[in-house]
Amino acid sequence: MNSTKRIAFMGILLAVIVICSWISIPFTIPFTLQTFGIFLAVMVLDTWGSLLTVLGYLLLGLIGLPVFSGFKGGIGVILGPTGGYILGFLFSTLIAGKLMEVFPKGRVYSYLSMIIGLIVCYIFGTLWFVYMYTGKESMTFVNALALCVFPFIIPDLIKIVLAEYLGGYLKNVYQK
Numbered sequence: 001m002n003s004t005k006r007i008a009f010m011g012i013l014l015a016v017i018v019i020c021s022w023i024s025i026p027f028t029i030p031f032t033l034q035t036f037g038i039f040l041a042v043m044v045l046d047t048w049g050s051l052l053t054v055l056g057y058l059l060l061g062l063i064g065l066p067v068f069s070g071f072k073g074g075i076g077v078i079l080g081p082t083g084g085y086i087l088g089f090l091f092s093t094l095i096a097g098k099l100m101e102v103f104p105k106g107r108v109y110s111y112l113s114m115i116i117g118l119i120v121c122y123i124f125g126t127l128w129f130v131y132m133y134t135g136k137e138s139m140t141f142v143n144a145l146a147l148c149v150f151p152f153i154i155p156d157l158i159k160i161v162l163a164e165y166l167g168g169y170l171k172n173v174y175q176k
Helices: 003-022 034-044 047-062 083-102 107-133 141-148 150-175
Strands: none
Touching: 003 034, 003 047, 034 047, 034 083, 034 107, 034 150, 047 083, 083 107, 107 141, 107 150, 141 150
């Protein structure tokens, strides 16, 4: 694989993640297309390429560029109650990418890899959310799931299906 082409695809997919984070419906945890962009990167790139792409996204946000949902950026977003979901993208990318490498090739295994990655992001983000509210308000893990995860399950599954479909096509372009 041509390293210039790989870097170009990483940059394009980083831009896709940023644009997807800007497409937002306000809620306690905003409805965005971020997970679509994350899983699209996982589908197109190898594990390390997608992980570096997501890490680049996080670093842009950490230095203050408005790449997160609601055109926000800075360490305050990461240290806020929803920052665990953003950090969870790293774990999600790593797990889903590695599973795609070890599972047999096929659509079902791609879906399974991304769903497991999504669950990892949900768990990390929800634990962070509960921790951030400890001492401020009464927030149980179940309440946090009801607020931060359950409303997103169906939309996130749809995003995974779309990422697998489009990612399969883009991967063919990428590998040519």
